[in-house]
Amino acid sequence: MAAKLTDFYKQAAQEFGLAGRIKLAMLTKISSEKAESAEDSPENIRVFEQALKQLRAAGG
Amino acid sequence: MKISTKLILFFCGVVTLFVLLAFALLAQTRTVSAGYDALLRQQVRQAESARVIQVGFKKQVQEWKDILLRGSAPADLDKYTRQFHEQESQVRSGAAALAADVQDAACRDLLNQFLAAHKILSDKYQAAYEAYVGGNFDFKGADKLVRGQDRPPTDLFDQVVQRLNDDVSASVSAQERAVTRARNLALAVSGGLLFGLGLVGFMTVSNILKRLGRLKAVSDRLAAADIEGLAVDISGPDEIGQFGDSMKGVHAAIEELSKLAAAAAA
Numbered sequence: 001m002a003a004k005l006t007d008f009y010k011q012a013a014q015e016f017g018l019a020g021r022i023k024l025a026m027l028t029k030i031s032s033e034k035a036e037s038a039e040d041s042p043e044n045i046r047v048f049e050q051a052l053k054q055l056r057a058a059g060g
Numbered sequence: 061m062k063i064s065t066k067l068i069l070f071f072c073g074v075v076t077l078f079v080l081l082a083f084a085l086l087a088q089t090r091t092v093s094a095g096y097d098a099l100l101r102q103q104v105r106q107a108e109s110a111r112v113i114q115v116g117f118k119k120q121v122q123e124w125k126d127i128l129l130r131g132s133a134p135a136d137l138d139k140y141t142r143q144f145h146e147q148e149s150q151v152r153s154g155a156a157a158l159a160a161d162v163q164d165a166a167c168r169d170l171l172n173q174f175l176a177a178h179k180i181l182s183d184k185y186q187a188a189y190e191a192y193v194g195g196n197f198d199f200k201g202a203d204k205l206v207r208g209q210d211r212p213p214t215d216l217f218d219q220v221v222q223r224l225n226d227d228v229s230a231s232v233s234a235q236e237r238a239v240t241r242a243r244n245l246a247l248a249v250s251g252g253l254l255f256g257l258g259l260v261g262f263m264t265v266s267n268i269l270k271r272l273g274r275l276k277a278v279s280d281r282l283a284a285a286d287i288e289g290l291a292v293d294i295s296g297p298d299e300i301g302q303f304g305d306s307m308k309g310v311h312a313a314i315e316e317l318s319k320l321a322a323a324a325a326a
Binding site (some may be wrong): 018021022023024025026027028029030031032033034 | 311
């Protein structure tokens with residue numbers, strides 16, 4: 001269970017709505033369903049942080 | 061490595077190979093040309109000189125016969141005697157020059173033997189000439205003194221000509237063998253390089269087409285929204301890998317969209 005990765009999806013939904021979730025999936029190449037079963041590895045966390053940062057910079 | 065880099069490298073490889081082959085062929089042509097030039101400068105020229113001396117010696121003997129046949133007329137005697145000595149001198153100087161020029165020791169030895177025999181023959185001709193002029197132009201008596209005496213030097217010189225001709229033939233054969241060897245080597249090396257380059261090109265194109273085929277299959281399924289069990293396993297540092305990576309993003313986005321749609325419908 002990748003709690004941290006799932007949290008990234010929650011954050012994206014809170015900040016940018018459904019479009020934010022879809023864009024996060026596009027940028028990380030990992031859908032929320034797969035994020036649930038993926039590992040909270042440092043690499044995955046780095047990718048999600050980077051994607052969220054990119055979303056914020058673009059304004060969603 | 062990017063496909064564009066691979067293609068540029070392949071193109072450069074082909075161009076380099078053909079430039080190298082052109083230089084190799086040029087060098088080979090120069091070598092062959094130099095070989096034949098050397099052959100013409102030495103062996104062929106010597107064989108030609110030998111043939112000229114051989115003809116000159118036959119002319120000298122002919123002049124002697126003209127002296128005997130027509131020497132009773134003073135003008136003819138002067139004319140044929142002068143021509144006889146001219147031929148004699150040319151044959152001797154030519155043979156001496158050829159003996160100094162030839163590399164083959166056996167041929168040089170034959171030429172020296174010819175020169176010695178020619179000198180003896182000249183002395184005999186002189187004695188016969190004096191007997192002819194002093195003996196009231198008795199050509200039969202003079203002829204008896206030198207009859208058949210030109211055979212030994214003629215045979216010796218025939219051997220010289222034969223040896224020099226054989227030498228030319230052997231050099232031409234050696235040259236032909238060298239050309240054949242060089243040609244076979246050039247064919248083998250260029251064939252090997254072309255085969256290697258062709259193999260690399262074929263493998264590169266084959267790999268690109270195979271991965272493009274997989275990419276198209278993924279694209280077709282995404283276009284049909286058929287993402288159930290779809291795995292985008294196309295990676296690599298080239299343009300196809302980058303495209304495959306983008307496809308993964310699109311795939312994940314469609315999965316997310318499908319999940320949200322399913323949640324909204326529930």
